Amino acid sequence: MGMARMASDSNIIQVTGLVKRFGDFAAVDDVTFSVRTGEIFAFLGPNGAGKTTTIKMLTTLLEPTKGRILIDGKDAQRDRNGVRESFGIVFQDPSTDDELTALENMDLHGALYGMSRAESRDRTKELLEMVELWDRKSSLAKTFSGGMKRRLEIARGLLHRPKVLFLDEPTAGLDPQTRNRMWDYLAKLNAKEGITIFFTTHYMEEAEKIAQKVAIIDHGKIIVQDTPAKLKAKTKTKSLEEAFLSLTGKTIRDEEAGAVDALRMHRRMWSGGRK
Amino acid sequence: MSSMRSLKAIYILWIRQLKRYSRSPARIVGSLGQPLLFLLALGFGLGPVFASAGQGNYFQFLVPGVVAMSILFTAVFGGIEIIWDRQFGFLKETLVAPVPRTAIMAGRTLGGATIAVLQGVIVLILATLFGFRPDLASLPLALLFMALIAVLFSAFGTAIGSIVEDMQGFPLIMNFVLMPLFFLSGALFPLTGLPRALEIVVRIDPLTYGVDGVRAALTGLPSFGIGLDLGVLCAVTVALLGLGGYLFSRIQV
Ligand SMILES: Nc1ncnc2c1ncn2[C@@H]1O[C@H](COP(=O)(O)OP(=O)(O)OP(=O)(O)O)[C@@H](O)[C@H]1O
Numbered sequence A: 001m002g003m004a005r006m007a008s009d010s011n012i013i014q015v016t017g018l019v020k021r022f023g024d025f026a027a028v029d030d031v032t033f034s035v036r037t038g039e040i041f042a043f044l045g046p047n048g049a050g051k052t053t054t055i056k057m058l059t060t061l062l063e064p065t066k067g068r069i070l071i072d073g074k075d076a077q078r079d080r081n082g083v084r085e086s087f088g089i090v091f092q093d094p095s096t097d098d099e100l101t102a103l104e105n106m107d108l109h110g111a112l113y114g115m116s117r118a119e120s121r122d123r124t125k126e127l128l129e130m131v132e133l134w135d136r137k138s139s140l141a142k143t144f145s146g147g148m149k150r151r152l153e154i155a156r157g158l159l160h161r162p163k164v165l166f167l168d169e170p171t172a173g174l175d176p177q178t179r180n181r182m183w184d185y186l187a188k189l190n191a192k193e194g195i196t197i198f199f200t201t202h203y204m205e206e207a208e209k210i211a212q213k214v215a216i217i218d219h220g221k222i223i224v225q226d227t228p229a230k231l232k233a234k235t236k237t238k239s240l241e242e243a244f245l246s247l248t249g250k251t252i253r254d255e256e257a258g259a260v261d262a263l264r265m266h267r268r269m270w271s272g273g274r275k
Numbered sequence B: 001m002s003s004m005r006s007l008k009a010i011y012i013l014w015i016r017q018l019k020r021y022s023r024s025p026a027r028i029v030g031s032l033g034q035p036l037l038f039l040l041a042l043g044f045g046l047g048p049v050f051a052s053a054g055q056g057n058y059f060q061f062l063v064p065g066v067v068a069m070s071i072l073f074t075a076v077f078g079g080i081e082i083i084w085d086r087q088f089g090f091l092k093e094t095l096v097a098p099v100p101r102t103a104i105m106a107g108r109t110l111g112g113a114t115i116a117v118l119q120g121v122i123v124l125i126l127a128t129l130f131g132f133r134p135d136l137a138s139l140p141l142a143l144l145f146m147a148l149i150a151v152l153f154s155a156f157g158t159a160i161g162s163i164v165e166d167m168q169g170f171p172l173i174m175n176f177v178l179m180p181l182f183f184l185s186g187a188l189f190p191l192t193g194l195p196r197a198l199e200i201v202v203r204i205d206p207l208t209y210g211v212d213g214v215r216a217a218l219t220g221l222p223s224f225g226i227g228l229d230l231g232v233l234c235a236v237t238v239a240l241l242g243l244g245g246y247l248f249s250r251i252q253v
């Protein structure tokens, strides 16, 4: 009892044998990994590797074909709302309501997570100040630049004090200043509040600098998981980028995407949201 | 505890719809165009024919139908907004929230229904400016019918928005669902002496009972009876709320 219990206590995310098939294509193919409480974990992989699909399953948006997901000790398929309380998420695509102000987006989030008005407003002020948007709190989100929207989403994802924050390519399309600032405050939060950070990125320097642990997924399968230093040592390379390339090869992954996407759109139209 | 949270979620999503509505005056004005056109062109254009056929005042007959029409369209479009929220990403924000999906669906549906009723009231007020004379004593009853139509079709729109993933299906919905619902509801013509086949179709259309109820309340024109209208509308509303809730809770993105 003791050992097993301790292991699961220190792993805030525990994924076992996770599979997601779309038709007969396995986007995520028997993936097993764990993330320790308080860790900064980078989930890397080429385009189409299955990162977003995995995150969608971890965050109860997509039903796994097979496998088990435990977040903060709760089962993502059985205790959905329990799991939903324990994480915050910044999606790969924007997800603010553009017709609402920054403050209204935050209020809405607070209410959905059952926070009292006062508690939600206090925390909102603190977070919007942190992401330097407090001055713009009354502007409609549609007037924000890409970077400002991203920062708003980060603040929103943190509002209900989640134990885990999922970030799916949070820095894509942002300038280096904004990226550095963003990682600064995420690292600060990780140190101060002990929040676990699970993120994906295509900027390898970023992952190398920030992540304590890295998993690389390709064609739906995890090929390695280790610390950046050990990965470099294993592949005898000098940077995580070189290690990544030596592990995943140099071919481009989304050549067929155009045709496949068009087909997929077509098929999805009346498919009843089941995918 | 969890029902408290559901209520809070319903309330905040309801407020969200109202805010979005009040912030787009263009949409409010724009969606008055169609009902106005029907009121003026048909109301005054067909009035003389209607009168000479011994059917009385056509404008008085038509207004409840056009009010019901604007509620129908506003409510269904409000429900279908899920498709936009899906495309602009906001839907996901609500789907990962620790709230039962049925509460999210209820909030959206009520928000859409409220806007639809407001839109119906605006049309009603405009109609009185053009000479419509409603029976003020029965106004509350008319509002009840308007609210029922609104919730019914808002839930219907939610159900559609839950299974259709992009706007490509929109013309299909418009031409094969909404237009027939409207034209076959008795909004534009009296239901007496219809060909048998048409009468059957009209009797199946739930909007028929909504139009009938609003018309009876506002004008005192003969109807199926308030009891039948209320009964059918309530039953269909409950069924569609159930269906919409079910389909919404199965959305995967
Ligand atoms: N709804 C869907 N239906 C069919 N195939 C899908 C669906 N969603 C994703 N896929 C496929 O699953 C694979 C993994 O996609 P996913 O979005 O998880 O990749 P990713 O690792 O996040 O890539 P990127 O770095 O480009 O964001 C891709 O081949 C994609 O085309």
Ligand SMILES: [Mg+2]
Pocket (backbone or CB within 6 Å): A051, A052, A053, A092, A168
């Ligand atoms: Mg992705």
